[in-house]
Amino acid sequence: MGLNMVAAHAKWPEENDAIFGLAAKAKQAIDTYGKDNVIDSTLGALVDDDGNLICLDTVFNELKSLPNAQIAAYAQVAGQEDFLDAVQTACFKEYRPEAYIKAVATPGGTGAVRHAIWNYTNEGESILVCDWFWSPYVTISEEFGRKVTNFEFFNEKGEFNISSFKEKFEDLLKKQKRLVTVLNTPANNPTGYSLSDEEWDEVLNIAKENAKDPENKIILLVDVAYIDYAGVGSERRKFFSKFSNLPENIFVVIAYSMSKGYTMYGMRSGAAIGISSKEEIVNEFYYSCMHANRANWSNGTRGAMSVMTNIAKDPAKKKVYEEEVNKYKTMLRNRANAFVEGAKECGLDILPYRDGFFVSIPCDNAKEASAELIKENLFVVALKKGLRFAVCAVAEDKCRVAPAKIKKVLDNLK
Ligand SMILES: Cc1ncc(COP(=O)(O)O)c(C=O)c1O
CATH class of the missing domain: 3.90.1150.10 (Aspartate Aminotransferase, domain 1)
Known part of the structure; x- marks a missing residue:
């Protein structure tokens, strides 16, 4: 030994x-x-x-035109305010849900996934992920003493396996009364699958049915790391509007990443975006993530935030x-x-x-x-x-x- x-x-x-x-x-x-x-x-x-x-080019020309001080400076712990607005627009486009929404800057989508898993599960609990998955979901869960249960992503016909989803979802919820479910869609890594709007309805119907028990706390972590390469226009964002007026015990966290959509992989920027029909719940989310930011990496990459904000503010850019x-x-x-x-x-x-x-x-x-x-x-x-x-x-x-x-x-x- x-x-x-x-x-x-x-x-x-x-x-x-x-x-x-x-x-x-x-x-x-x-x-x-x-x-x-x-x-x-x-x-x-x-x-x-x-x-x-x-x-x-648009991204790196913008970055290189920033004054040095804007790249060098610390960002606010939760992220610059104008970035937190810009990132919500970049994520939802015309499909912003009717709900209370707050964002917190994170170093990439990974930071948002980390916050959702740590802040919304108890020690020893399992999160639910499909059986074709991005392996850091497991790494992050292991790091924090959480487990991962898989549902089958596809049935024998090669369609989204809603019955496997329902079975595992309800099993875990019955045991834990609290469940973080990860859905990496659209443009899933590693399969390239995107849930259709009808499949989203089925997922949300199952969540809503289980939300009738007020003891249940249902958290949907939607990892949209590849959303900017999904669909032709913005039709692959339609599902966001389904997060309007959800029951109070369903909370949605979007893990948004600038790595792919802005090709800023190494610049480590993204956001955790919380969506709830109750203001108290998004405020709780915001302060919980802000504390977690401070405890882990203090604050995000200021220059990367400025790139998104400046491009968003200038219609020509x-x-x-x-x-x-x-x-x-x-x-x-x-x-x-x-x-x-x-x-x-x-x-x-x-x-x-x-x-x-x-x-x-x-x-x-x-x-x-x-x-x-x-x-x-x-x-x-x-x-x-x-x-x-x-x-x-x-x-x-x-x-x-x-x-x-x-x-x-x-x-x-x-
Ligand atoms: C499925 C998935 N989620 C999230 C991420 C997050 O990446 P980043 O932390 O660079 O934003 C990636 C990147 O590879 C990914 O493949």
């Missing part, structure tokens, strides 16, 4: 991030074989056809920014369409893709498949239930041919 200096609750396996490790291998392959011969679909960031990270995002949204859709068509053509089974950065391929032996695909110079992330292909990082022509390569490897493993 080695010596442990770290306290028991902070002792974790000595693991490095698997995705970053795979990305480093892909880089090596590119150096050895040339970029035309390698498909690197590892990282969840927008990359152009030449493999360079896409950085929105806003127009150019939106055109730039839309250009990449179209690029992403073309790549995803190419992958989906390629999959159809060769008979590769994929999960239903609607929007966003990723497509997933269900399979039993994902680790083995990923290792075999590395030999073909195709780099995909292995998940528990399948493979994740990042269309955000791969040129359209490669997205077209990748499914056949994956199919061949999966067939050989059978």
Whole structure:
């Protein structure tokens, strides 16, 4: 037995991030074989056809035009007031719910997810997440002594599995009387699925039915990290208006991120946005998150907040920014369409893709498949239930041919 200096609750396996490790291998392959011969679909960031990270000009021109003091200064603990207005508009657009709403700035969507999990669960309780999920939900829960229960995301027909959702939701609520449910939609990571407006109605009907018991406290954490790349116009934001006039014991937290929509991944900015039909509940949320901000990272990135605020305030800048995002949204859709068509053509089974950065391929032996695909110079992330292909990082022509390569490897493993 080695010596442990770290306290028991902070002792974790000595693991490095698997995705970053795979990305480093892909880089090596590119150096050895040339970029035309390698498909690197590892990282969840927008990359152009030449493999360079896409950085929105409108965003970085704005950042670089800020006075140094505005980048250097501390922000307010809850975030600059004008940012807290701008972020709500950026998130809801024309679908702002009729409710009391308050936002708190966080370092990325991760900070908002962290606050929702820590501030709205008790020690030892479980949160509910679907079985295709972003792994930091588990990391964050583990860190705080919370557990994660999964519901099945899809039924055998490949549709949203509302009955699995209902079963797990009601089980946990019965036991805990308090439940944080995470829904990462639209443009789910890793599947690319977006709940339809009808599916949202079903989810909310289940929540409302269970809210009839006044002892129940229902918290919906909606992670919209990829919302700016969902749909064509703003139709994928329609569901926000369904959060109007909810029962008092249903509270919604939106985890909003500037990482993707503003390509500011490393600048760490986003917000937790609380929605309730009761003013007291959003005030409680605001002060709870403000305390958590102070205790964890003190305050957010001032320069990133200013970028969003300044673009929002200037109609000309806003127009150019939106055109730039839309250009990449179209690029992403073309790549995803190419992958989906390629999959159809060769008979590769994929999960239903609607929007966003990723497509997933269900399979039993994902680790083995990923290792075999590395030999073909195709780099995909292995998940528990399948493979994740990042269309955000791969040129359209490669997205077209990748499914056949994956199919061949999966067939050989059978
Ligand atoms: C599903 C999901 N949620 C949230 C985030 C939050 O990212 P950030 O903290 O950079 O905003 C990410 C980023 O990868 C994500 O994939």
